[in-house]
Structure formats: C-alpha cells, structure tokens
Amino acid sequence: MDRKTLFIGYLDNSLTPAQSREVEQLLTTDGNARSEMDALRARFNAIKKYSPEPANNSSEVNDFYVSQLMEVRKKIEKQPATLQIPFRAGLTFAATLIAVLFFTLPQMNTSETPITVSEVRVFEEVAAPSMLTFENEVSYSSTVDAVALQESLPEINNLIAEHLGADAVKEAAYHSEYSSAQDLLAELSDEEIVLLADNLEIQQ
C-alpha cells in the first residue's frame, strides 16, 4: 500500500491497528508526511460537507419535498389495483431482436466491421418487411410461445453483441420498422435497456 492510500485509509478509519500505528509513527517523525496529511484531511472534510439540495433556500426545499410526496401519491393512486407486467414492451423487443438475428446474421457475420451499404440494403429489402410480419405474428397469433421468447431475451442480446457487434445493432434498430432507434428504445422496459447496455458493453 503506498503512502497516499495509507493516509486515505487512515482518514477513512479503515486501516488495521498495525497500519494505523505505522501512519501515526510516520506523522510524528516526518514533517512532509504531516503536511501531506493535513492537506489531504482538509480536502477529505471539505468533500464530506458537499450536500446538494433541490433548491436555494429552506422554504423552497420544503416545498420541493412536499410536491414530490404529492406527486408520488398521485402516481400511487393512478396505479391499477393489480400491477400489470410490462409484457407488451418486452415482447416487441424480443420479436424485433429475434428478427434482426434471423434476417441479418447470414449477411453480417463480421463481428466488429461496420455494416456496408449493400448489407443495409439487403436488410431494408428483406429483413424489415419480414420483421413487421414477424412482429404481427407474435403479437396477434397464439401459435408463437411469447413467454419463451421473452425468457430468451438475455441469450438473444448475447448473440447480438457477440455476432453482430454494436454497430450492427445500431443500424438494425435504425432500419427496422421503427422510424428511428429512439422509437425502439422507447418500447423497452428499464430492465431491457440495462440488459442491452450491459451486453453492448458500452464503456463509461
């Protein structure tokens, strides 16, 4: 453990007794270490005081929390007696992604290469109309096991990330029945968005 990490641990109160003694000994014998620790402590305490508030003065802050409470109560009252699972959104997403896989994998098997113009054309001509049909089938026919589709979502996402790469997903979403990727994302539940972000391994 380097000196700075030891000092941070000391301020954080998370060192072992032996490590704490080591720091204390250093502080009594080394002037530079003491100055370093003083500067670090000042920063440590200043950061601790940071407390963002939703408004400028206490009466506005109180008003904010009162209206937040009322807002939540309103939402609670609007909820149906039995909570409905956002199944439709998941179903649409699963259907779209499966269709993307079915109709684009043969054309786009290079995982990290950007999609070519001809590949996009193939997708537009072949995949997108079929996807619409596929989606209708899933939504309105009982012949497809919709629950199984939804359950296979993680696997589908993995396949997409693995075989098509992020660019392909982006393009596929854009050229799907949705007018834009934003429409596609608007259909997804929170869980699906998180799953997709994880599978695409979007860097921070």
Place this chain on the structure above:
Amino acid sequence: MKESTEEDKILVQEFIDGKEEAFNRLMIKYQRKVYSIARKMLGDHDEANDVSQEVFLVVYNKLKGFRFESSFYTWIYRITVTRSLNAIKKNKLRRFFGFGNDNQPEIRTEEGVTGAMESKEEFAKLEKSLQKLPAKQREVFILRHFEELSYEEISQITQTSVGALKANYFHAFNKIEQLMR
C-alpha cells in the same frame, strides 16, 4: 442507526397492517437521503427527482412483502443506487444510439445550496468530478464518504466484498482529490 431502524420497523409494520399514512411518514423521513444519493450519482436535479419518485413507487409496491431480512434503510438505499445505475446506463445507451446529450448532465449549481462548500465553483467542480468516476466507484464513494455507512452495510447494498469496496473507495477518493486540486 439503531433507533432509526426500530422506528422504521414500526412504520413498515403499520403500513403492512393497512395504515396508509405510515408510508407517507417513511417517505418524508427518507426523501432527502434518497434525493441526495440520486443527485450525487446522476449529477442532475431533474433526473435525481425522477429517480427518487421511482424509488418511492417501488418501495410502496414492494413494502407489503418486506421481510425484515435487512434494515429498511439498507433496502431503500439499495433500490436508490440500483435505480440510479439504471438511469446512468439508460443515458449512456441514448448517447450510444446518438440521440442523447453528448455532454455530462447539466449541473444546476444555481439550484444547489452551496453553504457547506467554500464557493459555488468548488461545488460545481466536485459535482463534475463525481460524474467522472466509474459508476461503481461513485456508488461506493457516495455511500461511504457522504452517507457514512459501514463497509459491511455497503456490502449488503451492493453485494460486493468489503475488500473490493475499500479498494474502490480508495481509488475514488484519490481521483476526486486529484480532480479537485
């Protein structure tokens, strides 16, 4: 936190028994904490407000099934950090698909009470610095440095080992300290 835990238990039990106002009291008690964690995680007032409301809706809907296997406050903190992390991921995905804001969320320094910090500039700098930490480090840093939870409590919330949490905290503090210079 012991007294608080006892009080929470009573309120949760009252809510389970059908006393609706017990939820309001719990919400009033935790509104500031929840907003504060979400705001530090997201660096944006509106998003923090949205996440806070989402958290309380989740709490309302799941509270009847609360089994007291953990304390109420670790449970609500867990929901808050999870929802905040989800919001961060959603923002990244929106940026990835090219229709989100490319910049970091707007920082509303004029809306923040800066009293505790030396200046608004320092406040803004810290808020920006927090957003530069990887989300997981930010989560640990906020729960440890600001909420002053023990590593064991954070471990319960984040399902991460104490050793890894300490390492995350040290890295986070080191980075924030450098960015604040």
